[in-house]
Amino acid sequence: MIRRQFLARSLGTAIASLFARSAFAQHAGHSMQGMEGMDDMPGMAGMHHAMPSPKTPPQVSLAADDALPAGAPLPELRTLVNSSGEAGTFRATLVAAPAKHTLLAGQPTTFWQYNGPDADSAQGPVTGPLIDVREGDTVEIRFVNRLPQPSTIHWHGLPVPPDQDGNPSLMIAPGATHVYRFTLPPGSAGTYWYHPHPHMMSAEQVFRGLAGPIIVRAADDPLAGFPERHLFFSDLKLAADGSIPANDMMDWMNGREGQFVLVNGAHRPRIAVKEDERWRLWNACSARYLRFSLGAGQRFVQVGTDGGLLEKPREGLTELLLAPGERAEVIVRAGSAPSQATLTADVYDRRKMAMSAGSLPPDPARVLADVAFQPQPAGEASEASGGMRAIPATLRTIVPLSAPVARKSVVFSEAMDMAAMHRSGASVHGMPAGMRFMINGTSFDPKRVTLTSRRDAVEEWAIENRTDMDHPFHLHGTQFQVVGRARGGAVTPEPLLAWRDTVNVQPGETVRIATVQKMAGDRMFHCHILEHEDLGMMGTLKVI
Ligand code: C2O
Ligand code: CU
Ligand code: CU
Numbered sequence: 343m344i345r346r347q348f349l350a351r352s353l354g355t356a357i358a359s360l361f362a363r364s365a366f367a368q369h370a371g372h373s374m375q376g377m378e379g380m381d382d383m384p385g386m387a388g389m390h391h392a393m394p395s396p397k398t399p400p401q402v403s404l405a406a407d408d409a410l411p412a413g414a415p416l417p418e419l420r421t422l423v424n425s426s427g428e429a430g431t432f433r434a435t436l437v438a439a440p441a442k443h444t445l446l447a448g449q450p451t452t453f454w455q456y457n458g459p460d461a462d463s464a465q466g467p468v469t470g471p472l473i474d475v476r477e478g479d480t481v482e483i484r485f486v487n488r489l490p491q492p493s494t495i496h497w498h499g500l501p502v503p504p505d506q507d508g509n510p511s512l513m514i515a516p517g518a519t520h521v522y523r524f525t526l527p528p529g530s531a532g533t534y535w536y537h538p539h540p541h542m543m544s545a546e547q548v549f550r551g552l553a554g555p556i557i558v559r560a561a562d563d564p565l566a567g568f569p570e571r572h573l574f575f576s577d578l579k580l581a582a583d584g585s586i587p588a589n590d591m592m593d594w595m596n597g598r599e600g601q602f603v604l605v606n607g608a609h610r611p612r613i614a615v616k617e618d619e620r621w622r623l624w625n626a627c628s629a630r631y632l633r634f635s636l637g638a639g640q641r642f643v644q645v646g647t648d649g650g651l652l653e654k655p656r657e658g659l660t661e662l663l664l665a666p667g668e669r670a671e672v673i674v675r676a677g678s679a680p681s682q683a684t685l686t687a688d689v690y691d692r693r694k695m696a697m698s699a700g701s702l703p704p705d706p707a708r709v710l711a712d713v714a715f716q717p718q719p720a721g722e723a724s725e726a727s728g729g730m731r732a733i734p735a736t737l738r739t740i741v742p743l744s745a746p747v748a749r750k751s752v753v754f755s756e757a758m759d760m761a762a763m764h765r766s767g768a769s770v771h772g773m774p775a776g777m778r779f780m781i782n783g784t785s786f787d788p789k790r791v792t793l794t795s796r797r798d799a800v801e802e803w804a805i806e807n808r809t810d811m812d813h814p815f816h817l818h819g820t821q822f823q824v825v826g827r828a829r830g831g832a833v834t835p836e837p838l839l840a841w842r843d844t845v846n847v848q849p850g851e852t853v854r855i856a857t858v859q860k861m862a863g864d865r866m867f868h869c870h871i872l873e874h875e876d877l878g879m880m881g882t883l884k885v886i
Contacts, residue, residue, distance in 0.1 A: 402587040405580045407601050410445055412610035416711065419555060419572050419606055422458055422471040432481045434473070435459040436495065438538070438552055439488035443468055445609075449584030453551035454489055456536075467607025469574045470536065470554020477560050480525045487514045493547060495522060496539035497556065498667065499648050499843040501530060501820055504863025504885070509818075510541035511788055511864070531560035532650030532821075532841070533622045533669040535574075541788060541880075542773060545628055545872035549579065549598055550586055553626045558650075564734045565645060568620035568673065571613070573685075575710070577627035578602040589873060594774050596694040596702075596811070597629020597666070597871035603687065605711050613685070613713045618731045620645070621672050625664040629871040631812070631846075633690040635661045636674070636683045636713065643733060646671030649821030649841025651737040656838065661688060665814035665846040667870035673733055676717040685711040692812040693849060701810065740839040743823055743856040746802035750793055754847065754869065754879065755780045756809045777877060779809075779869065785878025786868075792881030800858045807847040813879065814870040815853065816844040822857035844870055859885040 426433035441455040456470030475481055487493050492515050494508035502524035505512065514520045534556035538547040555574050579600030581587045589598055605611050625632050636642060644656040648669050655673070664670055691704035759776035778785055782792060795801060802825065805815045821841035827834045829851040847853050859865060868880035 402590070403582045404587075404601060405446060405582045405584075409580070409582075410602055410609035413612050413712065414608055416571075416573075416611040416613050417467045417606045417608050419469060419574065420458075420466045420471040422473050422554075426482075430479055432473070432475045432479050433483075435484040435486060436470070437486040437488055438493060439486075441468070441551075444584075445580065446582075446584045451580065451584045451586060453586070454547060455551045456554050459486075468551045468604070469576065469607045470552065472554065472572065473536065473556040475526060475556070475558055477526050477528050477531050477558060479558075481523070483522045485514060485520050485522060487516055487518055487520075489547070490516055491540065491543055491547065492516060493538045493540050493543070493552075495536050496818070497522075497524070497534065497536055498816075498818075499532065499534040499669075499821065500524070500556070500558070501527060501860065503861050504819060504865055507818060507865075508539045509864060509866060510539055513540055526558055529560075530650075531558045531563065532648060533557060533624065533646065533671060534648070535624055535626055535669070537626070539866070541786065542876045545589065545598065545876045548626070548872055549577065549589075549600075549628050551576075555622075555624055557622065560650075563651075564737055565620055565651070565671075565673075568618060568731060571619050571621045571674075572606065572624075573621060573711075574606050574624045574626055575630075575632060576604050576607070577630050578604055591774055594777060594873050594877065597873045599627070599630045599705070603627065603630065603632075603708065603710055610709060611711050613711050615674060615676050615713060615715050616718050617676050619674050619676070621674055622646075623662075623664060623670045623672065625666055625668050627666050629666055629873065630687075631663065631665055631690045631692050632710075633661055633663045633688040634710075635686050635688045637686070640683050642675070643673040644670060645673055645733065645737060647840040648843045653738060653740045653839045654736060655733050663690060663846070665812070665844060665870065666872070667814055667816050667844040668842075668846075675730065677715045678717055680717065681715045683713045683715065684709045685713055693810055695811055740823075740841065742839065743800045743858060745800070746856060747799050748795070748801045750795070750801055750803045751782070752793075752803055752805045752815070752867065752881070753782050754805070754807045754809055754813050754815075755783065773877060779874040779877045779879035781868070781879055781881045786880040786882075788882075790882065791864075791884040792867075794884045794886060795859055797862050797885055798858060798860060800856060803855050803857055804852050805845075805847050805855065806852040807849050810849050812846055812848050813874065814844050814846045815867070816870040817855075817857060817867040817883070818843075818865040819861065819885075820857060820859055820865075822855040825854040825856050827854070828852045859883070862886055 422434045424432045437457050440452050442450045442452050444450045453468045455468050485495050492513040496508035506522050506524045537553040577600045602609055641658045686707050686709050688707045689704050694702040696702050757778045821843055824836040826836050862885050865883040868875045
């Protein structure tokens with residue numbers, strides 16, 4: 343395995359040992375309080391002043407893990423209302439603004455939230471309203487930025503023109519309004535989402551609450567008969583006083599994971615399944631990997647990925663891993679007798695770093711929702727098949743992309759520059775200096791083109807992870823096909839044909855994808871751990 347690189351080796355060796363697994367073992371998990379607790383370690387005095395962000399209070403005491411009530415029914419997503427009367431046009435206003443919700447009794451939390459134009463923002467879940475549209479629709483969204491920061495809206499996964507895609511170079515100032523406009527092509531039906539994409543502020547804007555779901559529907563959806571359920575997962579780190587604290591050092595390094603995972607804005611809600619359902623799952627967490635399970639005996643069927651239906655259903659699954667940014671569609675059976683299950687994020691070891699040497703132990707499994715299966719007596723909704731709706735053996739045709747005419751290499755790497763970490767006042771936007779996450783050897787520079795592609799040319803990209811932790815790779819503006827994975831000499835061809843825009847890459851692994859861009863302009867590609875993206879693990883693809 344490739345070791346982490348230290349740019350300032352003399353300092354690196356001394357400090358690396360302080361940050362090693364043993365020193366951090368007692369703090370392993372979620373409640374690292376910035377660099378507090380490091381004061382009493384020899385040699386840390388010099389580092390301390392450079393690291394906490396100007397916005398980080400000296401001491402953040404987090405709300406207890408059980409501070410949020412559980413067990414309320416799963417909230418339905420709010421829906422963004424289409425104000426257009428014309429067929430084939432979806433027109434709406436989306437306002438990003440601070441909004442108060444009371445999660446902890448007597449201590450309101452100020453989120454940043456997307457709302458429709460006249461929504462009462464404290465009503466309903468913090469999750470942005472669902473944009474529910476159809477293939478062929480022209481979508482026109484007026485974005486009103488009432489945040490104290492510049493922002494953009496990025497349409498994650500959708501094939502929108504580059505200048506409509508909320509690139510970091512296309513910032514909308516506080517107080518400003520901007521109209522995004524795009525048309526959804528045939529074949530684009532799938533499960534997408536929208537979120538801010540300003541450089542160095544995406545993580546904060548998302549962890550304060552800005553993210554929402556998009557569904558694009560096809561006229562000939564073979565699963566249209568299944569009732570749908572929407573599960574939009576987000577992460578919340580909450581202080582005991584109800585505030586949402588800034589990122590600390592560990593958040594920046596490993597990506598932020600709070601004490602709570604919310605489903606449609608609710609903590610551990612209750613779901614009653616009365617008949618077979620189609621679930622759409624969004625992992626909109628900043629950094630948390632969700633390895634879904636309904637328990638060992640509960641099988642489900644995966645029918646879709648980011649970019650819509652699979653070619654063939656994947657039957658009999660007992661778990662499904664979604665990296666940050668990924669989505670999936672599954673069919674969950676109600677069964678034939680009442681039963682209970684928990685929707686759980688099982689243990690997944692993404693090899694979170696212990697500052698510089700070794701890694702933290704994986705998080706324990708966590709319950710995301712309680713599920714009650716309450717199948718209705720046969721004869722009502724589902725007389726045809728004794729309670730079972732059939733899933734077609736072929737969901738759609740996915741044509742493999744043709745042989746590549748060009749190849750590209752994307753390499754993830756990281757480096758801890760201890761000298762820079764020591765320089766006081768070196769942090770920008772509360773980001774720690776000296777912690778470098780790179781693509782092809784450099785951190786993001788808005789003025790630099792990382793790769794250039796030709797329009798309509800099928801390319802094969804090899805995405806290689808030379809770091810010690812998992813990173814989810816995401817490419818804008820298109821859906822791609824995973825071709826295969828290689829790790830430690832073993833090559834695994836991808837067993838299923840699917841359209842994706844986000845794929846996890848494990849340490850030491852190379853994932854090969856086939857991809858094509860259809861419009862000229864600049865596209866971003868990056869790690870979807872938002873802190874890594876903000877720290878520069880992002881590049882620009884220029885399509886000519
Ligand atoms: Cu969901 Cu460039 O991001
Ligand atoms: Cu995206
Ligand atoms: Cu990353």
